[in-house]
Amino acid sequence: MSEVPEAEVVFVVADLAGYTALTEAHGSKQAASVVTRYVELAQEALEPGTRLVERAGDELLIVADDAARALRVAARLRDAVEREPLFPTVRVGIHAGRALEQDGRYFGTPLNVAARVAAHARGGQILCTEEVRRLAGEPDDVEYRPVGPVRFKNVTDPIVIVEVVAGRRAGEPTAVDPVCRMLVRPETAPARLPFAGRTYHFCSFECARAFAERPEAYAEA
Incomplete structure (x- = not known):
């Protein structure tokens, strides 16, 4: 061969x-x-x-x-x-x-x-x-x-x-859900929560609830 x-x-x-x-x-x-x-x-x-x-x-x-x-x-x-x-x-x-x-x-x-x-x-x-x-x-x-x-x-x-x-990034998202890592737009995110001087945005209430229970596990340093 x-x-x-x-x-x-x-x-x-x-x-x-x-x-x-x-x-x-x-x-x-x-x-x-x-x-x-x-x-x-x-x-x-x-x-x-x-x-x-x-x-x-x-x-x-x-x-x-x-x-x-x-x-x-x-x-x-x-x-x-x-x-x-x-x-x-x-x-x-x-x-x-x-x-x-x-x-x-x-x-x-x-x-x-x-x-x-x-x-x-x-x-x-x-x-x-x-x-x-x-x-x-x-x-x-x-x-x-x-x-x-x-x-x-x-x-x-x-x-x-x-x-x-x-490339062109029209409508580029400016936030990432810290729980599931999905892209979210802050102005339309279903939920948001403050933690350690930052505001976090979420794709769903379920992700917001998970973050609220253990914010230190998801918050960015």
């Missing part, structure tokens, strides 16, 4: 920040509905030269043949997620390099690095490596903010990371 050659691939790894908290607060049925919708949004964000190839729980793997396309898809997905009512935030990591595809699955260090970069991102944030920034150049409506070199477990050298600022 001939050996399958490695190829240059851009990996986009996206997962839902706070998905575990959402499942605990609202149950597996609602969590499954959120993931179903999340996959639909990812499919809608794709463009020629990009594919959704794998899902593991709330983590999606998108591959692209071009770094600029990868950035656009990531921005569209992030913006679509943030327009959804009562939805968690998404965090995205992007890296590029040579990898092996076998039976529709990818293997290689670049994929592992992309996953580590995604885990390093905050909810709503798109991070990419300096390699991706170099390959993508300066596309329209994209800016980069330096994050710096980051050391990841089992990765020998530090990876230089930049934040990708792209």
